[in-house]
Structure formats: structure tokens, C-alpha cells
Amino acid sequence: MAYTKQDLLQALEKLKINPRGTLLVHSSMKSIGEVEGGADTVLDALMIYMKEGLLVLPTHTWSYINAENPKFDVVHSEVCVGILPELFRKRPGVVRSLHPTHSVAAIGQDKEDFIKDNELWHTPCARQSPWGKLLDRNAQIMLLGVDLRRNTFMHGVEEWVDIKGRLTDEMEPLVVINEKGEELSVPSRRHCGDHWSEYFWKVDDYFKEKGVMHLGKFGDATVRICETQGVAALLNDMLAINPHLFSNNEPLEIERYRK
Template identity: 65%
Template sequence: MYTKQLLQSQLEKLGIHKQGTLLVHSSFKSIGEVDGGPDTVLDSLSEYMKDGLLVLPTHTWSYIDGKNPIFSVEDSPTCVGILTERFRKRKGVVRSWHPTHSVAAIGKDATAFTSGDEKFDTPCARGSAWGKLLDRQAQIMLVGVDLRRNTFMHGVEEWLDIPGRLTDTHESLYTVLPDGRKLSVPSRRHYGLSWSEHFWKVEDYFLQLEAMYIGTFGDAEVRVCDTVKMTEILTEMLTIDPELFSDNEPLSEKFKQEFEAMLSR
């Protein structure tokens, strides 16, 4: 059974920067048996990052849409796991106001980090929390999940304006603030195909080029990603082939040759 102290020692071994910014995507079940359950996991992360910033996604994209357009910052549950739902309700945690792709944070600059997402009409705008992860050279920890759950990669595609990723039209969505005010947040959506299901294709290069490494947290296999290096690699890859993630096939030999030639320049 894992204790808070054991989990924190694993965070140390993983090379998580205590004074940095850490975003965690997670599968609680993958961690194994924890003394105290989800709250112990959150305690271990929050205390380890007490001099930095801890961020978890609190997405609601699975059910906030044109037919159900009201997102409540205080009351709308997350659709991305038990740890995220428990985290958003914790004392001192601040949640952003984006109706479908909110995040919650605690620690250094949490209010500034989560502010302003409702001003953008896309899920992962460069000026939103997702872009701030890059500005802060954040680490992303994928606990028991793989690159297919790495929302940051959607952000890179969005910043590069990759065709076909977002709807041209807006849905009329609304955010209800803790004080009861209701904001109109017209929003474009991720379009059609679930592009993220194909993000696995670049894992080998992420590992080879040290944008990611693999370790453990509890029983879970963990991928620790560097936002700066990921962005650099994905920018080069998507310059070569904007349709890189349009299918579920491995990278072609032609693509590998072009990419490796680009790296050698």
C-alpha cells in the first residue's frame, strides 16, 4: 500500500521540479492501493509542489455544448477522472472559467494562471492556461495514461492553425461565476475525428529527443513531458505534415527521413 511519503519519494525520483509548474493527467486506478485513497494522492502532489504550481484539468467538454450550454465554475463536475473532481473542490484551489476546457490550480500564481480563459473562443488558445504552461516551461505528468490524453498537444495544433481541428462556427455557451454572474462565452469546438487518439505516433521521437521520459508513480507507468521540447518537436513535425494525426498508422519512412533531415540542419 502506498503512503503519502512513498508517493512523494517517487515524485522526487521522477525529477519533478518542486518550484516549477506541473500539470497532471491521471487515472487514479492505475496508481494501485493508496492509504487514504484519492485524497492522499492529491495531498502528496500538493505538498510536494507547495513552492510551485500544481495544475489539473477540470474539463467539461463531454457534456457542456449547445444543448446543455451552462457551465458553473463551482458546480459543474469534471469529465476527466476522480482526482480532478476531488481537486477542484479543495480549499485554495482556483478553477478557470472556460466552459469546456477549464483547469484548476493551487500554489504560486494560481489566480493569475487561471485568469482570462473565458476571453478566448477556442479550447486551448495560446493566451490561455494551456499556452501559459509553455511560457512557464511546465512539466506534464501522465499518470497511467498516454499521449492520447495529453491536451497540451491539442494546443500546439491550435497555435499552428492546423486545418480541420476546430469548427468554423461557434456554440453559444455560458459560464456562471461563483458570485452568480453569467458570462457569454461563444466557443468553437474540436471538430469531428478524435485526433488525440493518434498522438501515440510521436512517442518514440519524444523519448529519443528527451521531450519525455518514463517512470512510475505508485503502480502506474508515468510519462513526464517537457512542454518546451514537445512544442519544438511538434512544430517541426506538423510543418512537414499538417495531417500527421489524421490517421492511426505509424509514421511513414518518408516522414521519418524528412524529419531527421530537418533535425540535422
């Protein structure tokens, strides 16, 4: 039996998502199971539920925008992180930020302010970028059928406390093409490889224990709801104790971090 829009709206309510707040969604469409109307119904449910707040989806292009292929087109460059953000960015009223590798798309309250000036910052998740604004807004992050390894906000926290070895020293000469077709030079540092986030799983149980993340269901998908201010505060403490926390795949020595 396929899930309906109403089923999905009820699931969002059960997940204790603030409908007047800010919600960023990382997603796996196939994890949800069969939905009447497919991906469009999922987006409809998210947009209806968050109609009095701000809904944000990552519209990343890091997998193919690079020095050899340097031009990011805010209108035409496709998303490399799934079907839901690719469809979302094309919806009427949705705006997309001007970052060559780590853009976001948004609709709702203060959407223009949220994405503003993303092209001014030369790292993937600068504190003044939308990724930092998630913290300022005490946003929630919905990991829909994906786990902490897909939580870009955690890259941001590492960047803000300047964990060594996470970003290239050199900048790539990337270019952003805005909605007017104007080309903007946006030289950018990059993440050093993509393996650091594969170690984010280590804090899953600790996040739950400390109450900065809770689990639920959305269709067939397991969902993690992260509170950005709680996650950032906890990670700041953990990284102060051990800057190499996510530098290896060793299990978390949890007693080292408990207060």
C-alpha cells in the first residue's frame, strides 16, 4: 500500500518538527517506499508542513564542479545529492544560493536573506553562509533515510573550529553564473577528499544520549532529526577534547567525552 500525502504530513508532525522554524532536509527518496504521486508528493508534504517556516534542501554540485569544469550555473547545474533536491530547486518560488559546490535551495520565510551572499565565501560551509545561518536560526536537520555521514552541517562545525586537514590550502578558480547569466569569479577551497564524513557515524549513539538528535519514521524511512545548536555545542566540546575525532574509523571512546 502506497503512502499518501496525509500519511506523510502526519509523520512530520510525529517527528516533532517545528513548522514555523527552519528545516533542512538531506534525503534518500527510495528509502521512503512507495508514495502516491512519487517524489512530488513528498515535496508537497514538506512544503505544506513548513508553509509558515523555511524549508531548505542542499543542491550540491561538488561531485562535478571543479578546476576542470569550473562553471556552476544556478539555473541549469544539476544537483548531485538526489532526486528530491533536484526537483525542489525547479519549483516556483524556490530560490537557490550562489555557491559553486555547496549551494542550497529554499522556500518560505526570509528565503532571500537566508541564501544571500553565499558567493562571497570561499569555503564549502563558511560560518556566514547558509550553513552557519542554520545555527543562528536554531534550525532542525532532517536526515530522511540517510545517516550522519550525509550531515553537511557537521562539516561546517569542523570548518568553524578550524580542524586541520579538512580543506585545501589552495583555491580552485571556480565561476558562478547567476540568474541574469552574469559570470562571477568565486575562487574556492575544497574539502580534502570525501572520507572524513564517513566517520561521522561514530557519534550517532552519543547524539541520541545527549538529546541533540531523535529518531522516527517517514514512510518506510528511518529519520534522524538533529537540533543544530545542540549538535554544534556538543561537537565543539568533543573536538576541543579530541580534534582528531573524525580522522579515523575507530569506535567512539564515549567515556572520554562524558562530563
